[in-house]
Amino acid sequence: DTAVSQTPKYLVTQMGNDKSIKCEQNLGHDTMYWYKQDSKKFLKIMFSYNNKELIINETVPNRFSPKSPDKAHLNLHINSLELGDSAVYFCASSQGGSGGAPDTQYFGPGTRLTVL
C-alpha cells in the first residue's frame, strides 16, 4: 500500500544511453512532481503536472522529458545521459493546500541514477 512508488530504485548506465524512470501514486492526488537531489543533498524541482497538464517546467535540459499518461502516473525519460545527470530523482504528489495549510507533498523513495 505504498503511497508514492518509483521504479527502478537503482539505475546504473553508460553515458549516451536513454533511460526512463516511472512513478505511480495511489493517493488520488491531482498534482505530481519530479525533483533532482544532487550529491550535496540539494533538492530542486524539475517538473510538475496537474491532472496530466504540465504546470511547472524549470530550467532543465530538453534531454529530460516528463510524460503523464494519467493523473496517477508521471514518468521521466532522459535522453543521451551525461555524467552530470547522476543524482537521486524523487517523484512527489500533492492535492493542493487549503485554508491555512500548505500544499503538502508526499515523496517517493527515490531513484538513484549513476551515469558511468
Added chain:
Amino acid sequence: QKEVEQDPGPLSVPEGAIVSLNCTYSNSAFQYFMWYRQYSRKGPELLMYTYSSGNKEDGRFTAQVDKSSKYISLFIRDSQPSDSATYLCAIQGSSNTGKLIFGQGTTLQVKP
C-alpha cells in the same frame, strides 16, 4: 544568491541535547515555511509547517518563523538517535500550491 540558504552541517550532538537548525530566505512573498525530514536512502517527509510568522510546537519539535529577518528555525528538544537524519527547510509561495523551494539540508547525527 539562493532563494533559501541552509547550513549543510554536518551537525553532531549527544543524545538529549537541544538542536537548533536554521534557514534564511530572500523573498518576502513566501507564506508557508516547512521542515522536511529525510532519513538515509529515503524520500523526504513533512515534519511540520508554519504559516506566516510565529511558533508552532509538536512534541519535541518547535518551528519558528521571523518574517522581519527572513529567518526560520527548527528546534529539537531532548534529541534522540532516531532523530539522526537530514532536515530540509522548504518555502512555498502565497498560493499554497505547487512549487517548493528547498534549502540544502542539514545532516544531523545524534550520538547515544
